[in-house]
Amino acid sequence: NGSLSHWLLEVRYRSETECMNTLQSKSLATEPPLDPLSTVDAVRQIQRRAHAVSTEFARLCQKLEQHQSNRLPALSRSLVAHINAFLREPPGPSALAAGPKSALCRQIEVVRQICHRLMEITITVENKSTYKEKSTKYFQNSEEVITIKHVLPDTEMQGEGGESIKVSSSPEHKSGTESRNKVKECEDRHTDDQKLAEDMDSTKEIAQVVTALGHAFTRLVDIMLSVEIKEVVACLDDDSSSQESVTSALRQITSLGVDGGHICRLIAKLGGVRALLGLNVEPRRRGLRVAALRALATVCCVADGIAQLERAGGIEVIVEILCDEASPEEEKSEAxxxxxxxxxxxxxxxxxxxxxxxxxxxxxxxLTGLVRSTDSAEIFLLGSAALANITFLEGGSCASAMIAAGTAAVLLRAAADTQGLSVFTKDQIATVIASLCISKAGAEEVAREGGVQALVGLLATRPPQHPARMPEVTAAERVQQKSAIAVSRLCSDAVLSSEVLSLGGGARLVRLCKDEAERNHSDAVLVACLAALRKIASSCDREQLKCIDAAELVEPRLLDSFLSFSSRQESYV
Known part of the structure; x- marks a missing residue:
């Protein structure tokens, strides 16, 4: 009807009135309270909002690096708008509980002050730019008027009798015009230099304020994240917390740790590592030990977490759990x-x-006992990975411990079933065997337990068929490389070199060198295989190598052989 049509025409101009009417007409029934955000949700919400602001920072910094001063005011306004939107979001219950005088509120005020300063500089730059545009237009109009006045004396005019009258300017007037043109060119050059200097000063001032704003905003986000994380850590520390609350807190710590190293550093800084260790030694929390160990492994993916673990005596706690015969397999696997x-x-x-x-x-x-007794492929992988990493960290000092524990026998027995092993498990086995072969006693232990045959089997590992996940491809390359390194270390002995050739290890090494696809175009594998073939050639008869077509791999210089078969050959022609 007409009333409705009239209202539709006016609604755009009366939006505020309509909004107020709608708010005043809201239902009197109370809405059911929403469930409070979990710490994980609150942290990820903060990270998502901060990412939007970081994108604006990146855009502005890019233009600063490119010296595009004309884009800086608009991007500065956009950045401040995003930060204001970030600050307008209601804080979580943990932040509200911190109070108005908390570090969070103080940092918010610091960010607002720097934003205000950035806007002052932006407005000043914009006003200067507007003034220059108006001044330029005014002087252009003045020059046009002067040019017209100067041109009129040279025009041809019509007299009363119809005759043509030409009025020419004097020579003095022409020379004056040329002088003014030269003066104008000098003034233009001076103006351009002055404008460039002013733009550089403005850009430098904006860059300084943006840098300060970036540091302040990063600190603000860290404080907001810390406020949320501190609540979860406090729940772990509180002896009065219920079993359900602690279980929920452990799940949240584990979920947060998966997000990345920065969150793990904050958790460690706020005492999360110490709180998790406390749960592992608390007798009445024994049922939560598996979850606490899993959360601890997640948090200790950064050097800060590892340092906190060592300072709190965590190594002794982990060793005690691992070496305790009464500990169930699940606890030992998490340890x-x-x-x-x-x-x-x-x-x-x-x-x-x-x-x-x-x-x-x-x-x-x-660890050797754990991988020996388990029937779980996952637990075997965890135990062998711990053994492999210890060989990296401790070097040759753990070789005697592995010989005493019979580690080589356990791993080589598992390596005999290469078809049933994942490529990641093969990677750990090859790492341990290669490290053991560094010492003479370790190499003898590996050879005595059938290491040559197992290594030849590991050399046969091929990169997964595409499409494959990149971690599997790189793990397959490491298996090939470390197996070739282990073979090279074993083949100082002529008997073992002959055994490698008789089992087909020499032919496999040659193929890995010559066929790039077999090694996924990895030059690291090529170097390891070349070294192994040359060690075999130095220990046994060269006639044995002719059968596997290895002459061009062992006779030239190592660098020449590498360049001939490298996947990254470059032409400088």
């Missing part, structure tokens, strides 16, 4: 996962663990 994590060569800055060195013999014996 071995913690050891595998803290000894991982991929952890940046993790060079040595002094406490572990003191317990190396019982730890190796316990």
């Amino acid at each position: 071995s996962a913690v050891l595998a994590q803290i000894t991982s060569p991929w952890v940046e800055g993790n060079h040595s663990i002094v406490s572990l060195h003191r317990h190396i013999t019982p730890v190796v014996a316990a």
Whole structure:
């Protein structure tokens, strides 16, 4: 009807009134309270919102690096708008409980002040730009007027009698025009230089404020994350917490640890490692030990977490669980996962663990016993990974412990079934065997337990068929490389060299060198295989190598052989 049509026409101008009417007409029935956000949800929400702001920071910093000063005001406004939107989001219950005088509130105020300063600089830059545009237009119009006045004397005009009258300008007037043009060129150059200097000053000032804002915003996000994480850690520390609350807190710590190293560093900084260790030694929390160990392994993926673990006496706790015969297999497997994590060569800055060195013999014996007795492929992988990582961290000091524990026999027995093993398990076995072969006693132990045949079988590992996950492909390359290294170390003995050839190991090494696809185009595998073939050639008769077509791999210089078969050949022509 007409009333409805009239209302539809006016609604755009009366939106505020309509909003107020809608708010005043809301239902009187109370809505059921929403479930509070879990710590995991709150942390991920903060990270998601912070990522949007970080994107704006990246765009602005890119333009600063490219010296595109004309884009800076708009991008600065966009950044401030995103930060204001971030600050307008209601904080979680943990942040509200912190109070108005908390570090969080103080940091929010710091960020707002820097945003205000950035906007002041932005407005100043925009005003300067607007003034310059108006000034430029005014001077252009003035030049047009002057040009018209100067051109009129040279125009041809019509007299009263119809005759043509030409009025020419004087020579003095022409020379004056040329002088003014030269002066104008000098002024333009001076103006351009002045504008460039002003733009550089403005860009430098914006860059300084943006840098300060970036540091302040990063600290703000860390404080917000810390407030949420601290609640979970406090639940683990509180003796009065119920079993269900602690179980939920452990699940949340594990989920947060999976997100990345930065969160793990915050958890360690807030006492999470110490709290998890406390659960492992608390008798009445024995039922939560598996979950606590799993959370501990997740958090200790960074050097800060490992350092906290060692300072809190965590190595002794893990060793005690692992070596306790009364501990169930599940607890021992989680303890071995913690050891595998803290000894991982991929952890940046993790060079040595002094406490572990003191317990190396019982730890190796316990891990060897675990992989010997288990029927689980996953537990076998965890135990063998811990053994492999210990060889990286402790070097040759663990070889005697492995010989005493019979580690080589256990792993080589498992390696005999190459078809049933995952490529990741093969990687750990090859790593341990290659490390054992460094010492003479270790090499003899490996040879005595049938290591040559097992290594030839590991050399036969091929990269997975595409499409394959990249971790599997790189693991297959490591199996080939470490098996070839182990063969090279064993083949100082002529008898073992002949055994490698008789089992087909020499032919496999040759194929890995010549067929790039067999080694997934890995030059690291090529170098290891070339070294193994040359060690075999130095220990046995060269006639044996002719049968496997290895002459071009062992006779030239090593560098020449490598360049001939490398996957990364380059032409400088």
